Structures are given as structure tokens and as C-alpha cells.
Amino acid sequence: MGYKVAVVGATGNVGREILSILAERGFPADEVVALASRRSQGVEVSFGDKTLKVKNLETYDFSDTDICLMSAGGAVSKEWSPKIGAAGCVVIDNSSQWRMDPDVPLIVPEVNADAITGFAKKNIIANPNCSTAQLVVALKPLHDAATIKRVVVSTYQSVSGAGKDAMDELFTQTRAVFVSDPVEPKKFPKRIAFNLIPQIDVFMDDGFTKEEWKMVAETKKILDPKIKLTATCVRVPVFISHSEAVNVEFENELSAEDARKILREAPGILVIDTREPGGYATPHEAAGEDATYISRLRDDPTVDNGIAFWCVSDNLRKGAALNAVQIAEVLVNRKLITSRRKAA
Ligand SMILES: NC(=O)c1ccc[n+]([C@@H]2O[C@H](COP(=O)([O-])OP(=O)(O)OC[C@H]3O[C@@H](n4cnc5c(N)ncnc54)[C@H](OP(=O)(O)O)[C@@H]3O)[C@@H](O)[C@H]2O)c1
Secondary structure, three states: OOEEEEEEOOOOHHHHHHHHHHHHOOOOEEEEEEEEOHHHOOOEEEEOOEEEEOEEHHHOOOOOOOEEEEOOOHHHHHHHHHHHHHOOOEEEEOOOOOOOOOOOOEOOHHHHHHHHHHHHHOOEEEOOOHHHHHHHHHHHHHHHHHOEEEEEEEEEEOHHHHOHHHHHHHHHHHHHHHOOOOOOOOOOOOOOOOOOEOOOOOEOOOOOEHHHHHHHHHHHHHOOOOOEEEEEEEEOOOOOOEEEEEEEEEOOOOOHHHHHHHHHHOOOEEEOOOOOOOOOOOHHHHOOOOOEEEEEEEEOOOOOOEEEEEEEEOOOHHHHHHHHHHHHHHHHHOOOOOOHHHHO
16 A cells, blocks of 8 residues: 655645656655645646645644645644644645754755654654755765865746745736836835846845845755855746856865766756857756756866856756655655555
């Protein structure tokens, strides 16, 4: 008997992607349940070639569900994840609510799958922020080779990272510009159509935004607390895929050529870098794909051992849904959970 899996937030950007990735990868579930708020009860969502009717999270009984893939925001996770975990179902959460909790593993399977072992303390496992996930996939093999001292990253983050309403806002504003209607910012603090916004999440006391802080704190937790990282996070008028311009300084010697060879062999990465017009990955090509794409690899002559590169990935997949399903696969492949209905 396979596993029973619940997807909370099944009507959202990430939830829909989780359902399609579970089907694509043939996850060993013999029942998948779609959950969302009361508003969406009865709505149909796709799961492979089937459709599932969405049920109400508030009235769902988790007692025979093995894994809950949760992507309904921090407030819902804060209330529900501990209850679901206490009912014996392992929660894999996409929000930022539990990421820095010392009793909750923060996992990117290509990077720190072994850290999953402590999950049973709360029965909650956290998925990192989308911009952190793709970055650590690229940094891990480089850190293993030459020990990273410092990272400077600027992000170019798509609107889908802010949910389905944010995608609608880019569409509506773009249309409004073309037909000379008034452009009203609702979800974003300024107009996003034909613009850039150098603020993602709220401001902190030190002038960084919370998104920038998350990249620092999560990279330390996942990869190495000794790595110094500074980030500038920018929202751009792209629907899907986050891009990052990254400068890395190492303790030991590592050339861009060495990095290219290492990254070509690394899990989850595709190097596209032919140093000619178009010989690099863009958000458009990364959308719908699983890989973290690396392009524009070059030496950084302003530091002793430094390189620069461009990193692009689908934020709804590696940045959220794919990573969550890969965590579920680690639980299953390492036999860290058993089907509760089979055990009964
Ligand atoms: N988008 C990304 O790139 C990304 C990356 C990493 C992490 N995340 C995180 O993933 C989560 C979801 O993001 P998203 O982009 O998918 O957002 P979204 O498109 O706005 O979808 C939100 C989902 O949450 C559900 N929901 C809201 N309130 C609920 C409640 N009270 N009870 C049950 N379900 C409720 C919604 O259901 P209704 O339709 O019924 O309202 C919807 O299914 C967030 O925590 C986000 O920070 C997103």
C-alpha cells in the first residue's frame, strides 16, 4: 500500500505545481487529497490526468494521512502544522514560519538531505525561500571544492513568488498601460508593470528587507554558518523564474574554469554558458523546468579567489513545489516513514 498525501493550498500557485510534480514523478501515493480554505471547497484541480475536488482544511481528518505538503502561507502553517504533526502526519511546509526553528530541519535535498533526521521532534520539515533554494544548489559543490568566504547576490525575482494575486496584478497593470487605463498598485508597493521594485517583504531595522535577511539566515542554516552573505532582492515584471547575479569569494584557489567543471557534474544543475549572444539561460527558458541553470561564469579579478555567475531557476518548482516533493521522496527512499494505513 502506498502513501496518503494531502496538499494544503492546492488552489494556489505552489499547490497546483506540487500536484503536477507528484503526478509527473510518479510519487508512490495511492491517495492524494487536495485541501484549501472553505472558499475553495468543491473547486476542481488537476492531478495528472485526473481531477480532484478540493476539500476544506478545517474539517479534514489527518489521522491516516502520511505526508502533508503545505503551501498556504505563514499564518495557516503556524496554526495548522503543529496540529497536523501531532496527529502523526509529517508536514513539509513552504512558508517561512518554521524555517529557523532549531527543531525543524530546513532541507534542500541536493545540499543537506542528511539533516532531515531530526524531523520527528515536531513532524515538520521546512522548505527554504525560493531565492535561497536555487542559490544553495549552486553554492554547495563550490563550497565543497574551495570553501566559500563571502557571497554577494542580487536577485531578479518573478511575481509568481508573491502568489497568484501578484501574477494577476502584473497582467492587469500591463494591460492597463497598453489601453491607457489607470494603473493601481495593490499587492506590490509600487507599479510592477514595466518597472522594478527594490523591496521584497518588509523592511528590518538595519535597512535590509526580510527577504534579504532570509537569504542570509537560511544559507547559513542549510550550508554553513561561517559563510558571509549579503543580498539585494528585487521584484521584476517576469511571471515565472527567479534570476540571481552572484559573486563568490573563496578561501582557496578556484577559477571560473574549475567551477564550470564542478557545476557540470553537480546534482540539479545545468550549465549553459557559450559566451555568445543568447548563450545563457533566461527566466523564460527555466520556467516549467526542474534544473537550476548556471550561465555567465567568469573570474572576478577584484578579489584573490573569486568568481561571478548568473543563476536562474523556476521559483515555483525548485524554489517551492519540486523541492517539497524531493523532501517527501527522501522520507520515503530512506524509509523514514511508513504508510500508516499499511501499518494499521
Ligand atoms: N510562489 C513561490 O515562489 C513560493 C516559493 C517558496 C515558498 N512559497 C510559499 O508557499 C506558500 C503559498 O504560496 P503561493 O504562491 O502558492 O500562494 P497563492 O497562489 O496565493 O495560494 C495560496 C493558497 O493558500 C490557500 N489558503 C489561503 N488561506 C487558507 C486557509 N485559511 N486555509 C486553507 N488554505 C488557505 C489558498 O486557498 P484558497 O484558494 O481557498 O484561498 C491557496 O490555495 C506561501 O507560504 C509562500 O510564501 C512560495
